[in-house]
Amino acid sequence: MSYRQVYSVLFLFVLSLASSGQRAAKADLSYKLLAIHVKGTSQLKEDEVVAASGLKLGQFASETDFKQAMLKLGNTGLFTDLTYSYRYSSGGCDLEIQTTENAELLPILFDNFVWFSDDELIAQLHRRLPLFSGRLPVNGDLADQVTDSLNAMLDQRKILGKVGYFRGAKDNGPIDSYVYKVNLHPVTIRNMDFPGASAAELPQLQSVVKSLGGQEYLRTKILPQEKSSLLPVYLARGYLKASFSSAQVKVVQDGPRTLVDVSFPVDPGTQYKLGDIQWQGNTVVAAQRLQELVHLKAGEVANAVQLKDDLDAVKKLYGTKGFLFARIDTVPTMNDAQSTVHYELNVTEGDLYRMGNLELDGLDADASRKMVAQWQMKRGDPYDNTYLGKFFSLMYRDVGLRRPYNVVPKESVNQQEKTVSVALHFMPKG
Numbered sequence: 001m002s003y004r005q006v007y008s009v010l011f012l013f014v015l016s017l018a019s020s021g022q023r024a025a026k027a028d029l030s031y032k033l034l035a036i037h038v039k040g041t042s043q044l045k046e047d048e049v050v051a052a053s054g055l056k057l058g059q060f061a062s063e064t065d066f067k068q069a070m071l072k073l074g075n076t077g078l079f080t081d082l083t084y085s086y087r088y089s090s091g092g093c094d095l096e097i098q099t100t101e102n103a104e105l106l107p108i109l110f111d112n113f114v115w116f117s118d119d120e121l122i123a124q125l126h127r128r129l130p131l132f133s134g135r136l137p138v139n140g141d142l143a144d145q146v147t148d149s150l151n152a153m154l155d156q157r158k159i160l161g162k163v164g165y166f167r168g169a170k171d172n173g174p175i176d177s178y179v180y181k182v183n184l185h186p187v188t189i190r191n192m193d194f195p196g197a198s199a200a201e202l203p204q205l206q207s208v209v210k211s212l213g214g215q216e217y218l219r220t221k222i223l224p225q226e227k228s229s230l231l232p233v234y235l236a237r238g239y240l241k242a243s244f245s246s247a248q249v250k251v252v253q254d255g256p257r258t259l260v261d262v263s264f265p266v267d268p269g270t271q272y273k274l275g276d277i278q279w280q281g282n283t284v285v286a287a288q289r290l291q292e293l294v295h296l297k298a299g300e301v302a303n304a305v306q307l308k309d310d311l312d313a314v315k316k317l318y319g320t321k322g323f324l325f326a327r328i329d330t331v332p333t334m335n336d337a338q339s340t341v342h343y344e345l346n347v348t349e350g351d352l353y354r355m356g357n358l359e360l361d362g363l364d365a366d367a368s369r370k371m372v373a374q375w376q377m378k379r380g381d382p383y384d385n386t387y388l389g390k391f392f393s394l395m396y397r398d399v400g401l402r403r404p405y406n407v408v409p410k411e412s413v414n415q416q417e418k419t420v421s422v423a424l425h426f427m428p429k430g
Helices: 046-053 063-075 118-128 142-156 202-208 219-235 287-292 304-320 365-374 387-395
Strands: 002-009 015-018 030-039 060-062 079-089 092-101 105-110 135-137 162-169 175-183 187-193 248-253 258-263 273-280 327-335 340-348 354-361 405-414 419-428
Touching: 030 046, 046 063, 046 092, 060 063, 063 079, 063 092, 105 219, 118 142, 135 142, 142 162, 142 175, 202 219, 219 304, 273 287, 287 304, 304 327, 304 340, 354 365, 387 405
Parallel strands: 030 092, 105 175, 187 258, 273 340, 354 419
Antiparallel strands: 002 015, 002 079, 030 060, 079 092, 105 135, 162 175, 248 258, 327 340, 405 419
C-alpha cells in the first residue's frame, strides 16, 4: 500500500498541504525508513537532499516527520515544487521525494574573508550545508544558514567579528548577487603590488591605486578598480588584450585589526600599433570630417582610451546636427604577426530630431517675449543638443529683469514626432 503527499513551494516558499481524511488515521504511525529516493534533481545530489531533509535510513518516522522534512527543504528556497510518496510493508517503508529545482540562483561574493580562499569557504560551507553549492536563491532561509555557518567558521578559527550580508543590484535593477562581509573586524590594506607589470607601467599603476592604501579592504571596492582605473593604463599604451586576474590578498598582521597586502596580477599581452581606420554607415557627415576628430595616426601606439574619447566627440558632433542617438560600434581586427590593429567604425546615425516648442514660465509677458527673441533655434530646425548650454553661457541676457532668477531648463523628447521641446522655468533668487 502506498500514500502520497503533495507540497507546492510557491514564490513565497510557503508549503501548502493537501491531505485526505482517509490518511488522517494513519498520520501518527511510525515506519522504519528502509530507503529514501530523490527524483527530479539535476544540480543537487540525492544524498545531499536526504541529508538536508533531516531524515535518516533506519530511523522510525511518521508522516509528521515527512511533512517537517518537506518544510525544511522547501524553506531553503532551492525548490519550486516538492512532493513525496511512500510505500510501507511490515518491515518498514520506502520514501520517494519528487523535486523541481529552482533554476534562478545568484552568485556570492565574500567581501573581506581574507583568512580563507573562496574554494575553502565554499567547501567548508558545503560540508555544513549539504545543499549549498556556491549560489543562493533570492528567497528562502539558505542565505541565513550560510551566515550562521560562516560565523561558526570564524569562531572555530578564533577570528573576532560578526558576519552579515546584503543583496546586490546594479542601478536599482533586480537582485543579482549576495555579498557577505565580516563586520566589527577592521581589515586594512598595507601595500599593493602588480605581478607581471613592467617598469614602464608601474608608476602609473601605483598612482591610480594610491588612495586605497590604509583603507578598508573590500573586494566590492577592489574589483571596480581593475576595470575602471588599472586596465586603462594598458589600453592607453596599446595593450588591447591586457587582462587582470582576480586580486590576491595576503594577511601580514592579524589580531583584532588585520593588515593585508594586495596583489593585482596582470598579463599585458601584445602592444599594438594602429594600422588604419575605416568608417562605415555615415551619410550625414563625411568620413574625412569624422576622421579629423580622431587623434590616432597610422603607425602610432593604438591608444584605445584616446579613441573612446574621440568617438565621444563624434557622437557630440552628430548631436549638434539633430542626430541625438547616433552610435558608433568599434570593430577591431588584430594582426598579431605585425602587432597592428585595424579599426572598422560602424556608424548608426539614427533619426533626425527637430526643435519643438519653447515654453517659459515665471516671467511677465514682456520679459518672456524678449527672452524668446534671444532663442535662435526655431521650431523645425535640427535640434542642437549643445545649444541649451551655449545659450546660457554665451547668448543669454537678463533682458532688464528687476530681480535675479535661477533658471531650471528641461528638455522633453517626443519619440513619435522626433522633436525636442524646451521648457525654461524662472525662479526668483532668495
